[in-house]
Amino acid sequence: MFRFILHRLGMAxxxxxxxxxxxxxxxxFIPGDPALLMLGDMADAQSLAQMRSSLGLDHSVVTQxxxxxxxVLSGDLGFSISTRQAVxxxxxxxxxxxATIVLVAVALATLIAVPVxxxxxxxxxxxxxxxxxxxxxxxxxxxxxxxxxxxxxxFGIKLGWxxxxxxxxxxxxxxxxxxxxxxxxxxLTLVEFGxxxxxxxxxxxxxxxxxxxxxxxxxxxxxxAVLWRHALxxxxxxxxxxxxxxxxxxxxxxxxxxxxxxxxxxxxxxxxSIFARDYPVLQGxxxxxxxxxxxxxxxxxxxxxxxxxxVKL
Amino acid sequence: xxxxxxxxxxxxxxxxxLCLAALTLQAGEPSLIKVGFNGDIRSTEPGVxxxxxxxxxxxxxxxGLVAYRExxxxxxxxxxxxxxxxxGLTYTFTLREGVKFQNGKPLTAEDVKWTWQHYLDxxxxxxxxxxxxxxxxxxxxxxxxxxPLKVVFRIDKPNGVLLATMSRPDCGGxxxxxxxxxAADGTWIAPIGTGPFTLGQWKQxxxxxxxxxxxxxxxxxxxxxxxxxxxxxFVDRVRFVVIPDAASAKAALLSGGVDVLPDVTAMxxxxxxxxxxxxxxxxxxxxxGGLLFQTRDPLLGDVRIRRAVALSLDYSQMVAxxxxxxxxxxxxxxxxTSAYYDATAHTGYPYDLDEARRLLKAAGxxxxxxxLIVNKRYPQMFDMGVLSQAMLQAVGVNIVLETLExxxxxxxxxxxxxxxxxxxxxxxFDAALSYESVTGNKDKEPRKVWDNPxxxxxxxxxxxxSVAPKRQALFDQLHTLMLADVPMVMIYNGTSIGVVKAGxxxxxxWPISKPRLWGVSLAATSK
Numbered sequence: 034m035f036r037f038i039l040h041r042l043g044m045a046x047x048x049x050x051x052x053x054x055x056x057x058x059x060x061x062f063i064p065g066d067p068a069l070l071m072l073g074d075m076a077d078a079q080s081l082a083q084m085r086s087s088l089g090l091d092h093s094v095v096t097q098x099x100x101x102x103x104x105v106l107s108g109d110l111g112f113s114i115s116t117r118q119a120v121x122x123x124x125x126x127x128x129x130x131x132a133t134i135v136l137v138a139v140a141l142a143t144l145i146a147v148p149v150x151x152x153x154x155x156x157x158x159x160x161x162x163x164x165x166x167x168x169x170x171x172x173x174x175x176x177x178x179x180x181x182x183x184x185x186x187x188f189g190i191k192l193g194w195x196x197x198x199x200x201x202x203x204x205x206x207x208x209x210x211x212x213x214x215x216x217x218x219x220x221l222t223l224v225e226f227g228x229x230x231x232x233x234x235x236x237x238x239x240x241x242x243x244x245x246x247x248x249x250x251x252x253x254x255x256x257x258a259v260l261w262r263h264a265l266x267x268x269x270x271x272x273x274x275x276x277x278x279x280x281x282x283x284x285x286x287x288x289x290x291x292x293x294x295x296x297x298x299x300x301x302x303x304x305x306s307i308f309a310r311d312y313p314v315l316q317g318x319x320x321x322x323x324x325x326x327x328x329x330x331x332x333x334x335x336x337x338x339x340x341x342x343x344v345k346l
Numbered sequence: 347x348x349x350x351x352x353x354x355x356x357x358x359x360x361x362x363x364l365c366l367a368a369l370t371l372q373a374g375e376p377s378l379i380k381v382g383f384n385g386d387i388r389s390t391e392p393g394v395x396x397x398x399x400x401x402x403x404x405x406x407x408x409x410g411l412v413a414y415r416e417x418x419x420x421x422x423x424x425x426x427x428x429x430x431x432x433x434g435l436t437y438t439f440t441l442r443e444g445v446k447f448q449n450g451k452p453l454t455a456e457d458v459k460w461t462w463q464h465y466l467d468x469x470x471x472x473x474x475x476x477x478x479x480x481x482x483x484x485x486x487x488x489x490x491x492x493x494p495l496k497v498v499f500r501i502d503k504p505n506g507v508l509l510a511t512m513s514r515p516d517c518g519g520x521x522x523x524x525x526x527x528x529a530a531d532g533t534w535i536a537p538i539g540t541g542p543f544t545l546g547q548w549k550q551x552x553x554x555x556x557x558x559x560x561x562x563x564x565x566x567x568x569x570x571x572x573x574x575x576x577x578x579x580f581v582d583r584v585r586f587v588v589i590p591d592a593a594s595a596k597a598a599l600l601s602g603g604v605d606v607l608p609d610v611t612a613m614x615x616x617x618x619x620x621x622x623x624x625x626x627x628x629x630x631x632x633x634x635g636g637l638l639f640q641t642r643d644p645l646l647g648d649v650r651i652r653r654a655v656a657l658s659l660d661y662s663q664m665v666a667x668x669x670x671x672x673x674x675x676x677x678x679x680x681x682x683t684s685a686y687y688d689a690t691a692h693t694g695y696p697y698d699l700d701e702a703r704r705l706l707k708a709a710g711x712x713x714x715x716x717x718l719i720v721n722k723r724y725p726q727m728f729d730m731g732v733l734s735q736a737m738l739q740a741v742g743v744n745i746v747l748e749t750l751e752x753x754x755x756x757x758x759x760x761x762x763x764x765x766x767x768x769x770x771x772x773x774x775f776d777a778a779l780s781y782e783s784v785t786g787n788k789d790k791e792p793r794k795v796w797d798n799p800x801x802x803x804x805x806x807x808x809x810x811x812s813v814a815p816k817r818q819a820l821f822d823q824l825h826t827l828m829l830a831d832v833p834m835v836m837i838y839n840g841t842s843i844g845v846v847k848a849g850x851x852x853x854x855x856w857p858i859s860k861p862r863l864w865g866v867s868l869a870a871t872s873k
Contacts, residue, residue: 065754072473074769080475116550182597197598198597292594293591295589297551301590305385308751308753310753
């Protein structure tokens with residue numbers, strides 16, 4: 034397994050290098066000049082040239098890349114053009130916010146959706162199954178920002194139970210931090226619930242048709258034992274792959290939800306940095322997302338044998 | 347007796363408890379007003395690495411020698427008075443006595459000199475340096491301190507907009523800061539100004555706070571007046587909460603997450619004004635919204651086509667739609683709130699479709715597509731483009747909308763690479779500054795839309811002149827010339843719409859649009 038991990042991490046190095054070149058080049062192809070965005074409609078040519086020079090944008094793109102990648106390799110992602118903050122601490126701070134929400138929401142969604150999917154598969158084509166499938170499809174179809182705004186309106190404005198905007202860290206006030214996180218976590222849980230439940234249902238239906246399930250039933254095992262002990266383990270493997278993909282996708286940023294709930298997460302940071310053409314922050318964000326994808330996929334692969342003993346690493 | 351004691355306890359204890367609780371709250375809990383901001387500030391350095399929010403924030407901490415009044419005229423702030431020599435080359439500022447910096451040290455003329463030297467140092471990267479180093483109307487030759495409370499600026503050429511430029515919020519109001527604001531190596535630490543608030547906690551991406559400066563020395567006027575007047579703070583803390591999404595900001599206001607939203611859309615205004623407990627504050631502002639033409643374009647180089655476009659727009663209908671009935675039509679680049687907006691400036695383009703058709707025919711226009719750049723970051727620019735497209739169809743002008751991201755549009759504006767563009771200029775608080783933003787030599791400054799030598803001469807005169815009636819005459823000539831040249835079609839000035847919760851007293855919108863939290867208090871019920 035150790036060799037597998039080393040191999041996968043080794044494979045990630047050229048991927049990250051390639052991504053760094055692509056990210057660097059692509060960002061600079063986007064029309065829009067960070068110096069111009071900072072100076073606005075009053076910018077004269079000399080001020081623009083001075084600003085570009087102070088931001089290091091007067092070098093050739095290749096030179097800029099070499100300077101940047103040298104810093105990255107020494108663990109320095111540079112400074113934000115907009116706020117002059119160091120990018121690495123900024124990214125880590127913002128990532129902790131996004132990661133808290135995503136990890137809790139995906140864990141909750143999985144814990145609820147898998148049993149629901151299992152139950153729906155067991156009751157396939159019954160009214161209960163149809164109801165659950167319809168509910169999951171509905172949740173899958175609702176845009177997260179709209180659901181977020183609905184919850185915000187109901188629990189923040191109408192009932193006044195939860196705060197509408199802002200964020201408090203756990204270190205500052207754990208109880209208050211929870212009140213600020215409830216709505217975004219519930220929104221994300223509901224949105225992701227649909228996809229996971231449908232996958233769990235589909236893979237369970239497939240498993241329930243297999244001979245070994247018929248054999249287990251013939252042995253006289255209770256339906257509960259058949260489902261939980263025999264069907265779940267096999268049916269969960271594809272669901273786990275989906276959970277991994279969702280995690281990788283969401284950890285890269287939940288910009289829309291972060292904007293609706295005004296959370297200082299990495300997604301919002303990335304969107305802001307695109308609008309401001311804040312190249313160092315944007316490069317840092319994209320590099321972070323690539324690393325997350327690589328690591329999440331690695332973790333999923335490492336945990337796969339737990340659910341499917343046929344898989345060997 | 348026992349009965350009365352019980353009764354007294356029954357009613358008295360809770361009443362006493364409530365009174366005590368109220369007193370404790372009043373004495374112990376500092377008063378706080380939460381204001382919604384659509385983005386975080388960029389830095390705390392006046393006029394350096396700034397944007398609209400940074401400017402609004404820093405103007406609470408620092409004050410300049412002069413500042414904009416409520417009517418966008420310029421008045422003294424840290425200066426007691428300002429005298430200008432007859433030749434217009436020497437400005438003498440006498441400072442108010444007893445003004446203290448937020449670190450407790452007294453304000454002196456040496457501090458003013460030090461601050462200005464800091465701003466004029468290219469290493470500071472002060473946004474407004476080009477206005478004072480000779481690239482603009484004039485150059486500051488020398489700053490001297492003849493007396494402890496007197497500072498003298500000498501410039502090379504007369505400059506009618508010197509004080510107006512000094513007061514600009516995007517220049518940080520040329521706010522005077524204590525030298526301790528800057529480290530020995532010249533790097534910025536934090537602003538130590540003379541304003542009514544000091545810098546509080548800044549949680550980047552979340553909020554930034556101001557604390558009341560308890561030893562603030564207000565001016566003698568009875569009330570605040572724009573960025574000057576009596577700027578006494580009445581609340582202990584102000585928190586600017588970062589809420590980028592407009593719907594979330596509205597939800598925050600309705601749920602009590604914020605007390606003030608300084609800038610809401612006209613659509614939201616229509617909804618919020620009917621919500622009990624909300625107060626709407628509107629004011630015309632000095633943003634300049636209109637359509638720009640590239641006069642070097644083979645098609646739009648013909649003034650007849652540009653004029654036909656100007657005559658085909660139903661401005662009343664357009665402005666009513668764009669502003670939900672809150673703004674008025676203005677075909678002049680001088681904002682309606684300017685002291686220089688007179689009857690001549692009020693003259694605009696008539697709505698004359700027959701004349702437009704005649705001009706187009708004479709110019710040989712037969713439906714060639716004209717690209718009009720819009721963006722969706724600023725909905726009013728997009729809507730302006732869509733409405734123009736629809737109205738111009740009536741005379742056969744074939745407008746093709748090209749939607750760009752704002753950064754890309756700004757780049758096209760800067761390079762002059764466009765045919766037509768729906769654009770909004772940030773506020774210019776002097777008529778000469780408004781004309782300066784559009785007038786110039788396209789070979790040197792491609793962003794300038796009006797390249798007319800006669801206009802440039804008139805503008806230079808207006809920039810040097812400081813006598814109001816003479817300036818007015820020059821602006822009138824410029825307006826008449828611009829209507830004839832049609833390098834752009836000005837359509838309207840925006841409206842600042844602020845919404846505050848009931849219980850917030852003293853908050854006002856104004857032509858310069860920036861929120862001001864001095865002079866604002868919490869009614870007893872909302873503390």
